[in-house]
Amino acid sequence: MKLKQTVVLGAAIAGLLGSAAAYSAEQFIGLPSYRVGPYGANGASLYGGWIDYMQMVNDRDGGVGGVKLVWEECETEYNNARGVECYERLKNKGETGNSSFQPLSTGITYSVIDKVAEDKIPLVTIGYGRTDAADGRVFPWVFPLITTYWSQASAIVKYIGMKAGGMDKLKGKKIGLLYHDSAYGKESHAIMDKLAEKHGFEVVKIAVAHPGNEQQAQWLQIRKERPDYVILWGWGVMNSTAIKTAAKTGYPRDKIVGVWWSGSEEDVIPAGSVAKGYTAAGFNVAGAGYPVIKDIEQHVYAKGHGNMEKKDLVGSVLYNRGVVHGIIMVEALRTAQKKFGEGKALTGEQVRWGFEHLDIDAARLKALGASGFMPHLKVSCEDHEGSGKVKFQTWDGNQWKVVTDWVEADRGVVRPMIEASAAAYAKEKGITPRDCSKEM
The missing domain is CATH 3.40.50.2300 (Response regulator)
Structure with missing residues (x-):
């Protein structure tokens, strides 16, 4: 089967498709994806859903706060060494560098976890990665969002x-x-x-x-x-x-x-x-009946802009999980724009602030057309997980x-384990945990 590769910037694609929107800036999002190898089918569905959501935000909403979302895929083949190569290749792209690194691989996560703080790029591991990174006092740049292993x-x-x-x-x-x-x-x-x-x-x-x-x-x-x-x-x-x-x-x-x-x-x-x-x-x-999926079908697939070769997988579990990735990425940008201003590309440090102040509550989920689609997500300085529900x-x-x-x-079991493991990591690495009472 011929795979649909999205290795060019999303902005260029939308430009070729004749988008009439005027954008004040472009926000770069690097995608360390995998579409080949033994896990390629899984990666294709998940990254397809994520890309379709971002394409919809561009086509329907004119981007985020007037800022165009642009992206580029880098094929990792679910391989740790290739994942590190992709991290280095993507980190300085775009006007302000890569907005986040989301490798969809626990192995790659461990391989770059010490790099992200130095480079000031949030490492976002939705439903995977290093569990004790949920303690944001020790891991300010890592976000194992929604729920950890x-x-x-x-x-x-x-x-x-x-x-x-x-x-x-x-x-x-x-x-x-x-x-x-x-x-x-x-x-x-x-x-x-x-x-x-x-x-x-x-x-x-x-x-x-x-x-x-x-x-x-x-x-x-x-x-x-x-x-x-x-x-x-x-x-x-x-x-x-x-x-x-x-x-x-x-x-x-x-x-x-x-x-x-x-x-x-x-x-x-x-x-x-x-x-x-x-x-x-x-x-x-799973399910294609949610308003958010219907919006993607209306604003993306009806116009021939969809990323999925197998369109029957739109609404599948992994496709919808990719949409969750898109929702969280976009909402982090919206949150950061409220503090740092609309109409300009945000730095990795500013986007990190957006992730740490996410609050996707029931009302916001309804507005996004995602009620029941994913759980409420509220992130804080101390808690980079934010939900823990399935x-x-x-x-x-x-x-x-x-x-x-x-x-x-069972937070009574899980959270003490997270804090103990994070404290041991901090001691090993000589890290002084943040005082969250001083964070804004």
């Missing part, structure tokens, strides 16, 4: 507790953790150990090597261990392979709960009919069905 794990354990008939029913049970053998997968270990200790269950960790298209040995181990539930902490082809192999070994799909990177159409459709009954978490939901969706064989309201993380 530790929050997600605690919400999944809450959901399993609901299925079991109460959290007290988890005592004595066994939960398998089938994880991608990478920095992303290993991010789950500390929190699962802590939750197992609190609730009295046993956790069995089983690694799957990248990319995960061979899992016979792992599922034979699961059959031997006989866990009551399995948490699927996968990405890309690993997910559909897990679902199909579970069926072959006789493990019921309704006992498998996936993380949000294991709960997309790209995960269940390749698995076929055996995926029916499988449930996964998500900090956004919904759970079950695949019915044809589409995802939401089966819960927003389920909140």
